[in-house]
Amino acid sequence: MALGGERIGARAEKMNGVSGSVSVDRGRRSTRPARRADLSVRAEWERLSAEIQACRKCPLGDFRTQAVVYRGGLAPRVLFVGEAPGAEEDRLGLPFVGRSGRILDSGIASLGLSPKSFGVLNVLKCRPPGNRFDVRAARTCRPYLDRQLELLRPEVIVTLGARALCAVDPSAPPVLRAAGRPLRDGIPRLFPLVHPAAALRSRRLAKRWEHDLAALGRWLKKRSA
Ligand code: SF4
Secondary structure: OOOOOOEOOEEOOOEOOEOOEEOOEOOOOOHHHHHHHHHHHHHHHHHHHHHHHHOOOOOHHHHOOOOOOOEEOOOOOEEEEEOOOOHHHHHHOOOOOOHHHHHHHHHHHHHOOOHHHEEEEEOOOOOOHHHOOOHHHHHHHHHHHHHHHHHHOOOEEEEEOHHHHHHHOOOOOOHHHHOOOOOEOOOOEEOOEOOOOHHHHOHHHHHHHHHHHHHHHHHHHHHHO
């Protein structure tokens, strides 16, 4: 992924879950070129979102109610990447808005991230029937994820669960070994977590979620210092 450290700025309107104003910070360049760059990023984002909404490149396109593109700021410091939309996401067109989403949002609130400084998306943009992750569909869908990452340019990617981790870094160790610590150098940094739904499955995994989230919080704080 060719992702630079520049922050994208734009005044984002409600668009596929993107809402609110996004701060402009493109280093020390003048305001005018930055504004032009922001507009082109935003225009490209809108084009990409429309393309995903209309996509029928894999069979999941026939089963979905709607594609689920993104929610968050257009210049997120931290990007949370899940695996696929569930029933609520398919109905509302936004990622992580069901039970797992509530756990994720409460975790994000505990990290103290402002609404503009994080984003949430999935590897698969359409809900797989029976919520069974479809590896072939994920391969077909992958270029959308890459283009989203190029436009959003997060400082840190936080994968949620095994499939998201594997999609972002196929060479990563199994999620229970990798979660809770930064996994590699470079930009963006990768910090895996278990899936927030794991916290619903067992007390042990709920504790693991909380423990790793706290580790992420400390790590982010250290990086900001
Ligand atoms: S899952 Fe991805 S590739 Fe398949 S139809 Fe949806 S957007 Fe297109």
